[in-house]
Amino acid sequence: MGAEILFMDDNARPHRANIVDECLQSVDITRVDWPAYSPDLNPIEHVWDVLSRRVAARQPHPTCLSEFRRALHD
Secondary structure (H helix, E strand, C coil): CHHHCEECCCCCHHHHCHHHHHHHHHCCCEECCCCCCCHHHCHHHHHHHHHHHHHHHCCCCCCCHHHHHHHHHC
């Protein structure tokens, strides 16, 4: 990894623990400054939202893991 890696988290308390800071610093990972509780700025949150809405709208609803996987792939 090293200096080329940037780490983005959501400022949740577990991500801000001293042990996490020390671990990231020990392997030269730079943390991106990110406002707390800012899901609108994180593109992946929009992807999860679209996926969850599409799966929830399916009729019939997935009833097992394999159907859920199929719905996600569709």
